[in-house]
Amino acid sequence: MKPESFLRGAMVLTIAGVVVKLLGAVYRIPFTRIAGSEGIGLYQMAYPIYVALLSLSTAGIPVALSFLIAERGAMGDRHGARQVFSVSLIFLFCLGCILTAGLFYISPFLAQRVLGDTRAYYSLIAVAPAVFIISVASAFRGYFQGWRLMWPTAVSEVVEQVIRVGTVLLAAQALMSRGVEYAAAGAAFGTFTGGCAGLCLLTLVYLWFKRQGSSVTAARREPPLRLGKALQILKRLIAYAFPISAGSLVLPLVQVIDTVIIPKRLQTVGFTVQEATSQFGQLSGMAGTVVYLPAALTVSIAMTLVPHLAAAVSRNNRSEVHRRINTALRITFILCLPAAAGLMLLATPIMELLFDDSCAGAVTAWLAPAALFTGLQQTTAGALQGIGNTWLPVVNLMAGCLVKVFCNYYLTVIPGFGIKGAALGSTLGFLLVFLLNIFWLTRLTDYRPRIGILLRPLLAVTIMIMVIPAIYTIFASLGNLMATGLTITCGAVCYFAVLLVTKEIRVYEMRYFFRR
Numbered sequence: 001m002k003p004e005s006f007l008r009g010a011m012v013l014t015i016a017g018v019v020v021k022l023l024g025a026v027y028r029i030p031f032t033r034i035a036g037s038e039g040i041g042l043y044q045m046a047y048p049i050y051v052a053l054l055s056l057s058t059a060g061i062p063v064a065l066s067f068l069i070a071e072r073g074a075m076g077d078r079h080g081a082r083q084v085f086s087v088s089l090i091f092l093f094c095l096g097c098i099l100t101a102g103l104f105y106i107s108p109f110l111a112q113r114v115l116g117d118t119r120a121y122y123s124l125i126a127v128a129p130a131v132f133i134i135s136v137a138s139a140f141r142g143y144f145q146g147w148r149l150m151w152p153t154a155v156s157e158v159v160e161q162v163i164r165v166g167t168v169l170l171a172a173q174a175l176m177s178r179g180v181e182y183a184a185a186g187a188a189f190g191t192f193t194g195g196c197a198g199l200c201l202l203t204l205v206y207l208w209f210k211r212q213g214s215s216v217t218a219a220r221r222e223p224p225l226r227l228g229k230a231l232q233i234l235k236r237l238i239a240y241a242f243p244i245s246a247g248s249l250v251l252p253l254v255q256v257i258d259t260v261i262i263p264k265r266l267q268t269v270g271f272t273v274q275e276a277t278s279q280f281g282q283l284s285g286m287a288g289t290v291v292y293l294p295a296a297l298t299v300s301i302a303m304t305l306v307p308h309l310a311a312a313v314s315r316n317n318r319s320e321v322h323r324r325i326n327t328a329l330r331i332t333f334i335l336c337l338p339a340a341a342g343l344m345l346l347a348t349p350i351m352e353l354l355f356d357d358s359c360a361g362a363v364t365a366w367l368a369p370a371a372l373f374t375g376l377q378q379t380t381a382g383a384l385q386g387i388g389n390t391w392l393p394v395v396n397l398m399a400g401c402l403v404k405v406f407c408n409y410y411l412t413v414i415p416g417f418g419i420k421g422a423a424l425g426s427t428l429g430f431l432l433v434f435l436l437n438i439f440w441l442t443r444l445t446d447y448r449p450r451i452g453i454l455l456r457p458l459l460a461v462t463i464m465i466m467v468i469p470a471i472y473t474i475f476a477s478l479g480n481l482m483a484t485g486l487t488i489t490c491g492a493v494c495y496f497a498v499l500l501v502t503k504e505i506r507v508y509e510m511r512y513f514f515r516r
Helices: 006-026 028-058 061-074 078-114 120-146 151-178 180-211 227-268 273-291 295-314 318-345 347-355 358-367 370-386 391-413 419-445 452-478 480-501 507-513
Strands: none
Touching: 006 028, 006 151, 006 295, 028 061, 028 078, 028 120, 028 151, 028 180, 028 227, 061 078, 061 120, 061 227, 061 295, 061 370, 078 120, 078 227, 120 151, 120 180, 120 295, 151 180, 227 273, 227 391, 227 419, 273 347, 273 358, 273 370, 273 419, 295 318, 295 370, 318 347, 318 358, 318 370, 318 419, 318 452, 318 480, 347 358, 347 480, 358 419, 370 391, 370 419, 391 419, 452 480
C-alpha cells in the first residue's frame, strides 16, 4: 500500500465528509413526510444515546491506532503494526459487544424513565447492534489511516451512509402501517445495515491488500502475539486514546451547561421564557449550524495530520514536522478565513434564506469569527496529537470552555448585549484554545509560525470584503435567494482569483502540491 500525500488524504476525507453530511441532511425531508414529526421525534430520542455510546468506543481508539501504526511503520516494524491492529480489533470487538448488550439491557429503563416515552424502546433496540458494528469498523479505519491511506475510510463512510439512508426510507415506508414507533425503529435500524455495509467493504479492502502480497499486510512466519506483549500494546493504546475520548465529551458537556445557563441569564434581564428560548435557539440551532459548518473540512485535515506527524516524529525528521504543520495551518487559514468574513457580512440574508429568521443575523455575525478559530483549533489539536501529546488539546479545550462559560454567564446580562455575549464567548473560547495549542507546538517542536503565509489570504479576503456589499446591492432586486447565492459565488470567485493572481495558489503546481 503506497501512502497517500497529506493533502490528497485530507481532500479525500473532506469530499466524503461533505457527501455524508449532505445525505444525512437530505434524507430527513422524505422521512419526515413518511413518519411525521412524531416519527422523527422517536427516532431522534434514540440517536443521541447511540452517538454517546459510539463516542466511548470510537472517539479515541482509531486516532490512537493510526498514531501507533504510523509510528511502527516509520520504523519499518510492520509486524509490530499488525500486532497493534490485532490488539485494537479484539479490544473494540469486546467493547462493542459490552456496549451493545448494555444498551439492550437498559433500553426499557431509558425509554420509560429517561426519555419519557415507552415507544422509544423499539428505536433503542433497533440501533443497539450498530454500536458493535461501527466499533469493529473503526479498527479497520484506524489501521488504514495509520498507513496514511484515507480512501478506504472515505469510501466506506459514503457506502455506509447510502445504505443507511436507503434503509431509513424503505423501512419507514414498509413499517408505517404498523405504527409510528415501528417506522422510527426501522429508520434507526438503518445505522446497523449501513454499518454492516461499511464493515464489509473495509474487510474486503483489507483482504484484497493481504492477498496482493502487500508488504504492509502480509507477514510471513510471524511469532505469535503473547499475552504480556498484548497487554503492553493495550495499555499504550488506552493511554493515548483516553484523553481524546475525554476531549470529545468536553464540548457536549459545555453545550448542556449552555442550555441551563443562557436562557436563565437572559430571563434575569427581563426577557420572557419564550423570548429567552427563542434567542438561545437562534444561537445554537441557527447560527451554530452554519458557522461550524467549515469544521467539517478541518476535521479531515486534523485526522490526516496525525499519522503523517507520527511518522515524521518517529524518523526524528523535525523539518518534515514543521512543514506538515505549516501546510495544515495554511490550508485551514485559506479555507476558513473567507467563510468567517463572508458570514459576518452576509449573516442577516443567510439566516433569512435558510431559516426565514433575519433576527438571527446579529448573533450569527458575532459568532462568525469562530468559523476560523474552530478550524485552527482543530488543526493544531491534530498536530499535538500527531506528536504524541494527547492531554494538551484536552486541557487547552477545557480552558477555552471555561472562558466560554464565563462569558455566557456575565456578558449575556449586559444591557444591549444579551445573546451576542454568548456568541462572543464562543469566539473568544476557541481563539484561546488555538493560541494555547500553537504555543505548545512551538515549545515542543521548535515550530515557528510563518506570518508570511497569512498576508496573501488577508489581502484576498480584504478585497472580497470590499466587493461583497456592492455585489449584494446590485442583485438585491432579484430577491434574497438570488442575491445571496450570487453574492456568495462572486465573493468566492473574487477571493480565489486574488490568490491565483498573487501566486498563493499556482495552478501548474497543484499536481506537485498534492504529492507532498
